[in-house]
Amino acid sequence: MNGSRASGVLAVLVFAGLTIAGPAVIAVRQTDSRAGDTRGAADVPKVVMRNLKFEPATLTIKRGTTVHFENADVAPHTVTAADGEPDSGIIGPGKAFDLEVTEPLDYVCAVHPSMKATIELSG
Helix, strand or coil, rough: HHHHHHHHHHHHHHHHHHHHHHHHHHHHHHHHHCCCCCCCCCCCEEEEEEEEEEEEEEEEEEEEEEEEEECCCCCCEEEECCCCCCCCCCCCCCCEEEEEEECCEEECCCCCCCEEEEEEEEE
16 A cells, blocks of 8 residues: 555656646747747838737838738737738747838738728928
């Protein structure tokens, strides 16, 4: 009986250790994978989808600039031009989409049409 009790205690300790270690490993991996990501840096224009809004609502860039769209919301969104093209398709929470902009762009979220924004070109 003592041998099986010791085995049971050992099993509980192993599972408890895994329960604690799993989230820690996930957090470290997420931090490491973001460390090398330069998208969204100061030199890359970024639009964030948050609280059912595009932020900023108006962005001014030079023609041919790539814009990074980041979904920081809990809902899926799209970046869809008023005429339908370009269209990012569904961008899930925590995901992103990059678009090279060559002309002024009025866009919406096809899932949430009240989300509207504009990209203007300078120069």
